[in-house]
């Protein structure tokens with residue numbers, strides 16, 4: 114039986130986080146009343162003159178640099194002509210033969226621990242289109258769709274990969290890494306569910322060993338990572354099945370139906386795409402200077418891949434821990450700043466990924482939006498180091514610290530959470546617990562080590578969780594062996 | 597380079613023009629005449645000349661990213677042949 118491999122390339126659209134649209138001063142704010150963020154430029158009325166938002170170019174350069182791409186010193190806009198009422202001009206202003214970025218690359222971590230470089234063909238600036246609501250089943254309204262042009266002109270960057278991916282997992286890893294990079298450099302929110310990151314997948318299959326690509330399809334409308342993976346897996350299976358049963362793959366656009374779990378042909382009456390691109394005469398060419406590029410480069414943060422490597426190689430964290438810590442720039446920066454005060458990467462990682470993240474999640478907050486600074490966590494870890502509090506008490510301090518913004522020391526003192534390490538006082542409590550639980554003492558003597566756990570619990574209960582656990586264990590074992 | 601009647605039909609479809617048979621024949625002739633003129637222009641040697649992307653010698657015309665008021669939504673649809681509320685109504689496409 115023939116073995117097949119998939120060939121996958123992705124086109125990712127990200128909505129840029131500018132305040133205004135790409136060619137006019139209308140707001141890009143989401144979710145407003147229909148046609149309330151619209152002006153003559155958005156509508157393409159005769160005589161209007163679009164003017165490019167400088168921030169869009171800056172974001173384009175920033176993205177290009179983060180993706181190790183060449184920035185085209187000279188680039189321009191073109192008109193992509195098509196008839197569809199999502200743009201009233203009958204064309205989309207985009208970039209055709211001179212995009213702002215070309216020849217980039219991004220590295221993904223594969224499940225088996227290896228790394229793979231995925232090429233990026235190009236990234237270009239363009240405007241988003243409006244929204245059509247295909248409405249109603251009743252005869253009176255079914256004759257038409259309603260059009261809201263608020264989204265027209267929201268700046269997009271379309272990032273096109275090389276056909277370098279071979280599985281849905283690799284495609285997911287690519288989008289995941291791209292999303293992280295874009296979020297690190299703060300040019301887009303990348304919310305797939307809200308449409309600020311949209312992925313189209315070009316998928317084909319070929320017998321393993323064959324050099325030529327098979328015929329590809331383009332799948333759209335995947336609104337989550339899960340949908341992306343399912344759609345690609347479905348498309349690979351569908352194409353192999355079609356070929357195996359003697360059919361041929363038609364080059365076409367397909368749409369992912371998440372409920373039915375399948376891709377469907379979007380065959381339209383329209384002849385094959387013929388966008389008749391030509392240079393946009395209303396926009397001046399863009400010439401990007403070395404100085405501008407260097408200025409943007411200086412503002413780039415350290416990127417996820419490099420941070421992960423640093424945390425693994427220099428701090429000795431596992432790749433898993435390093436990946437979790439560097440998932441967001443805010444957490445990665447927070448870690449670095451705590452790390453400056455505490456020379457124990459693993460303890461910091463455990464605290465940040467464990468109790469702190471748990472409490473943040475419960476509050477629906479994140480480390481950058483919270484009440485606390487790295488100084489809070491540094492002080493908290495030091496309190497654990499010097500034995501003032503136990504890890505158990507830290508669990509009580511963290512939510513309080515997030516709620517009030519108070520320093521851990523203050524919380525520990527005010528709430529009387531200081532760990533009990535007075536050996537004499539603890540000894541008295543241990544003795545009374547042993548006296549009250551003769552059955553457990555008996556069990557211990559009969560070789561049931563579990564009994565110790567129960568007794569520790571009783572001492573903790575008697576001290577309201579404040580007893581130093583190490584000391585309690587030590588004292589209990591001493592007394593039990595004397596008995 | 598010459599244009600066939602099939603090319604004219606294709607361009608007419610893309611431009612949503614309904615042409616009669618006579619018009620198709622006429623436009624095939626006329627477009628070929630235009631392209632013939634292009635051939636004349638193409639005789640010039642332009643290998644040393646940068647392609648023109650803009651008629652004026654300008655570059656980098658930018659705006660700062662600052663919000664200005666948009667139109668009143670009722671004004672947006674004021675000339676629309678069909679509307680509902682402040683939205684345009686267009687014929688069913690798909």
Ligand SMILES: [Zn+2]
Pocket residue numbers: 134137138139150151152153154155266666
């Ligand atoms: Zn506008």
